[in-house]
Amino acid sequence: MAILTPVDRPDDPRIDDYRDLTTADRRPDRPGGRGLVIAEGVVVVRRLLDSPFPVRSLLGVPRRLAELEPDLDGLDVPAYAADAGTMAEAVGFHLNRGVLAVADRAAAPEVPGLLAGARAVAVCEGVGDHENLGSLFRNAAALGVDGILLGPGCSDPLYRRSVRVSMGHVLRVPFTRLGGAWPASLEGLRHAGFSVVALTPTADAEPLATAGLAGERVALLVGAEGAGLSDEAMAAADRRVRIPMATGVDSLNVATAAAVAFHAVTGGG
Amino acid sequence: MAILTPVDRPDDPRIDDYRDLTTADRRPDRPGGRGLVIAEGVVVVRRLLDSPFPVRSLLGVPRRLAELEPDLDGLDVPAYAADAGTMAEAVGFHLNRGVLAVADRAAAPEVPGLLAGARAVAVCEGVGDHENLGSLFRNAAALGVDGILLGPGCSDPLYRRSVRVSMGHVLRVPFTRLGGAWPASLEGLRHAGFSVVALTPTADAEPLATAGLAGERVALLVGAEGAGLSDEAMAAADRRVRIPMATGVDSLNVATAAAVAFHAVTGGG
Numbered sequence: 001m002a003i004l005t006p007v008d009r010p011d012d013p014r015i016d017d018y019r020d021l022t023t024a025d026r027r028p029d030r031p032g033g034r035g036l037v038i039a040e041g042v043v044v045v046r047r048l049l050d051s052p053f054p055v056r057s058l059l060g061v062p063r064r065l066a067e068l069e070p071d072l073d074g075l076d077v078p079a080y081a082a083d084a085g086t087m088a089e090a091v092g093f094h095l096n097r098g099v100l101a102v103a104d105r106a107a108a109p110e111v112p113g114l115l116a117g118a119r120a121v122a123v124c125e126g127v128g129d130h131e132n133l134g135s136l137f138r139n140a141a142a143l144g145v146d147g148i149l150l151g152p153g154c155s156d157p158l159y160r161r162s163v164r165v166s167m168g169h170v171l172r173v174p175f176t177r178l179g180g181a182w183p184a185s186l187e188g189l190r191h192a193g194f195s196v197v198a199l200t201p202t203a204d205a206e207p208l209a210t211a212g213l214a215g216e217r218v219a220l221l222v223g224a225e226g227a228g229l230s231d232e233a234m235a236a237a238d239r240r241v242r243i244p245m246a247t248g249v250d251s252l253n254v255a256t257a258a259a260v261a262f263h264a265v266t267g268g269g
Numbered sequence: 270m271a272i273l274t275p276v277d278r279p280d281d282p283r284i285d286d287y288r289d290l291t292t293a294d295r296r297p298d299r300p301g302g303r304g305l306v307i308a309e310g311v312v313v314v315r316r317l318l319d320s321p322f323p324v325r326s327l328l329g330v331p332r333r334l335a336e337l338e339p340d341l342d343g344l345d346v347p348a349y350a351a352d353a354g355t356m357a358e359a360v361g362f363h364l365n366r367g368v369l370a371v372a373d374r375a376a377a378p379e380v381p382g383l384l385a386g387a388r389a390v391a392v393c394e395g396v397g398d399h400e401n402l403g404s405l406f407r408n409a410a411a412l413g414v415d416g417i418l419l420g421p422g423c424s425d426p427l428y429r430r431s432v433r434v435s436m437g438h439v440l441r442v443p444f445t446r447l448g449g450a451w452p453a454s455l456e457g458l459r460h461a462g463f464s465v466v467a468l469t470p471t472a473d474a475e476p477l478a479t480a481g482l483a484g485e486r487v488a489l490l491v492g493a494e495g496a497g498l499s500d501e502a503m504a505a506a507d508r509r510v511r512i513p514m515a516t517g518v519d520s521l522n523v524a525t526a527a528a529v530a531f532h533a534v535t536g537g538g
Binding site: 214246252 | 412436476478513514522
C-alpha cells in the first residue's frame, strides 16, 4: 500500500511535483526539456499505475484515494491526501477529478521491438495538436492497434492534455519516434512486413471500404488535419486509401478518420 | 451586400445580440427559452450564410468581414465592424476567430420530410454532451448521413459549443426531435423503410464489419457515452451491431463510434 500522507498546506514542498500544473509538463530543468507524466482522475491514474511509467506519488482528496486503494496495493510511493481547496491552491486551478498522480518518463521502446508481433500500427506525420494526438491513441487502443510511430512534426503524447484526452491510453499503447531520414525511414516498416498505407482525402486514392485491408499487416500513415500528409510521405507509401466524403465537407478530424481506417484493418470482416 | 456599419463602443445597443456570449444561447426571454444561433469564425459563418437559418447580423474585425465579402453579396443585414478590443468587451472574452454571426432559429423539418429520400439517418438517445453531439453532426455530414433524429435526453444541437465543434454542420444536416412515446416512435422509421440498427458494445451483437450494412437503408441508433442505449431502445431495434473493442478499453467516444458505423453504411464496399 502507498504511504498515505496528509498534506495541509498548499506550499508543502513534498507536493512540488504538482505545483502550477498548467505548466508542469514543460520543464526546462528536466532531461529533454520535458516534464513529468501527469495523470488526472481515477480512471487515468489507474491506467498509470498499471503502466511501465515509474510513479513518483499521488495527490488526491481522501474519497478519490480510497477509490484507488486496491490499485495502490504493493506500491511504495507517497499518496498525499489533501482537501479540494489545498489541492486547487497547489495546482493552480480547481480539479474536479479530485486525484492526480505523477510519474517519471519511461524509456521509449525500440522500433524493431515495437513492430515485432504487431499486426497494425499507426504512423503519424505532423500531428501537432495535443487533443487530436490523444484521441488518436484512445482510438488506437480501443480498436486493437498495437503501436504508434511518430514521424516529424508530432507533439508529445505525454503532454498533460494528451494524456487526459487519450483517457490514459498514451500510457498503454507503445509508441516511439521513428528516427532517421523522413520518409525514407518508412522503408524499415516495409522490411518488417508491413504494407504502408496512406490515409488521404485525395480523390484518386482507393476507397477504404474496398481496399481489403482487413487482416492485413498494415502501417497506417496519417497526417495533420488541414495540411494532410506531405507529398514525400504520400510517395513513400505502398498504397493510398480514402474515406469517401460528402461534397463540400471538410475532412474528418484526423483521430476520427484514423478510427474508421483502424476498424477497416482490425475490425474483422 | 450586407450593410457595413462601424461600431466603436462595446455598449452599442445595435450589437446586443452578441453581448455576454457565454450565456447568449440560453435566453429565457425567447421562444422555448432558447437563444439565437451563433456562428464563430469564417468557415462556420459561411456555413450559416448558406443555411436556412435567417441571419440577423454579423460582427467582426474588418479583415474577417472582408474575407466574407463574396458570401455577403445580396444579404440585406448589418455587418458590424469593430476592432478586436471592442468585440472582446462586448462578447465577454477574446475571440481569436475574429468574426461572429447570429441568426434566428429556423423551423425544424417534419420527420416524414426528413426521412423521404434519405438513405442513412442517425437516431440519438441521451446524447447530452454538447461537444459529442456537435462532433456527431460533423461526422454525419462528412460521411453522407442524410439527417439526425433526436430522441429523449439529447442536448440542443444549436447550442453555441455544438455549432462550433460541428464546424457548422448542425446548420447543414437536417435534424428534428422524434416526438411521441419513446422508443415506440422508432416504429415510424421502420414504416418508412429503414432498418433500425442499434450500435452497442454488447458482446452478443453482430460485429459491424460483417453486418452487411453497406447500401442498406439504415437508421443507426446511438446512445450516450457511458450509459449507452437504454434496454427499451435496444429492444426496439431490428438489429444490434458492435464495433469489436480491445480488451480492457472503455468504448470509443460516441461520435467516433458513430463515424465508424456511418462509414460501414455509406462508405461503399
